[in-house]
Amino acid sequence: MALPFTTQIVDIALDERSYPILIGPGLLDSPAAFDRGSASGGTSALIVTNTTVGPLYADRLARVLAQRHSQVRQLALPDGEQYKTWESLNQIFDELLGHGADRKTTLYALGGGVVGDMTGFAAACYMRGVPFVQVPTTLLAQVDSSVGGKTAINHPLGKNMVGAFYQPQAVVCDLDVLKTLPPREMSAGLAEVIKYGPIADMALFEWIEAHIDALRAGDPAALAHAVRRSCEIKAHVVGQDEREAGLRAILNFGHTFGHAVEAGMGYGAWLHGEGVGAGMVMAAELSRELGLVDAAFVDRLRRLIERAGLPVRGAVIDAADNAGRYLELMRVDKKAEGGEIRFVVIDGPGSAAVRAAPDELVRQVIDRCCAA
Structure with a gap:
C-alpha cells in the first residue's frame, strides 16, 4: 500500500540510526506510513498518549497498527508539562512489565512534546532499549521535539535534566491532527x-x-x-x-x-x-x-x-x-x-x-x- 501522494519525506542521516520524517495529511490512517517505522518484527505495541489526545486519535492509530502487530495496547497519561515526571514514566514501565512486553515491543508516542519525550525515554530505558515511533500531534512536536532523539523528564530544579539521546525508528507528522489544536x-x-x-x-x-x-x-x-x-x-x-x-x-x-x-x-x-x-x-x-x-x-x-x-x-x-x-x-x-x-x-x-x-x-x- 502506498503513502498518500501528498506525503513529503525528510531524512535524518545518522548512519545505522537514520530514519524518515513523514509529513502530510492522512498519515494517521495510512498503514504504509508505519511500515517505514519499526522493522523489529515484534508482535506487540503500546500506544502512549494522554487524556486529551487519546480520545481523539488513539483508536484510529490502533486500528492501523493492528495490521502489523497482533497486540496493540493503549496507555493514556495525564495531560500537561507538570506530569513529565518519574511517576508518569513509571506508569509506562508498569504497563510494559505488567503485560510481558519484550525487547521487540514497539512504543508509539501519540501526543505532543511531553508524551514524545517520556515515551522516548521509556523506550531508551526499557530492557536497555526498545524501538519507538514518534506520532506528534502538536505543531511544536512536529517541528522540534519529535525530531532528533532528545528524550527526558523534568526535575524540580531544571527542565529536561534527566534523559537520554535515543533516536526513533520514524516520525509520522499527520498535518490533519493540527486542525484540533487550540x-x-x-x-x-x-x-x-x-x-x-x-x-x-x-x-x-x-x-x-x-x-x-x-x-x-x-x-x-x-x-x-x-x-x-x-x-x-x-x-x-x-x-x-x-x-x-x-x-x-x-x-x-x-x-x-x-x-x-x-x-x-x-x-x-x-x-x-x-x-x-x-x-x-x-x-x-x-x-x-x-x-x-x-x-x-x-x-x-x-x-x-x-x-x-x-x-x-x-x-x-x-x-x-x-x-x-x-x-x-x-x-x-x-x-x-x-x-x-x-x-x-x-x-x-x-x-x-x-x-x-x-x-x-x-x-x-x-x-x-x-x-x-
Missing part, C-alpha cells in the same frame, strides 16, 4: 518555527513574516511548508551533531531564558513555546548588548513573536530578586559549564553562536525584558 498551542508551536529563522535561515524568517496570519489560522499549505522546512533545518543540524557536542546547541535559541520561566513559574503555568517566545526576545536583547545585532533586528523579531500570539516579556518569578532567581535557574541549564551560563546568541541575522556573558549584563537584560 489557538494557544498553535502559537506555542510557532515559537519553535520562528526560532529557525534567526539561527539558520533568514529566507524562512521572511516567509514566516509574510504568512504568520495564515499559520495562526491553520492554513494547510502554510503549515506543510513550515513543518517541512523546520524539519529540514533540524535534520541538517542533528546529522552533524547528534549529541549536542557543539553545533546542535544553537537549536536552543531562547530556551535558556525560557526554561527558567517554566521552572520558576511551575511547570504547566507557561507552555514551553510561550517561554521560548519571551526567551528569544531576551536572547536577542543580550545579542544586541554584546554588539552582535542592532536594535532594528531585535524589534523585528519581537514584532513577529508578538504577531504569533506569544509573550514578548518574561515573567517575574521572584519579586525580591527576579534576575537573581533567573540566574540561579539558568546555572542548571545543560549548556552551563563549571557554573558559567552559556547562551545561544545571534551573531548576525541567520547565524547563531554559543557565548558566555557577564552576570551583570544578563541581569540588565532580564530586568528590562520582564513584565512588571
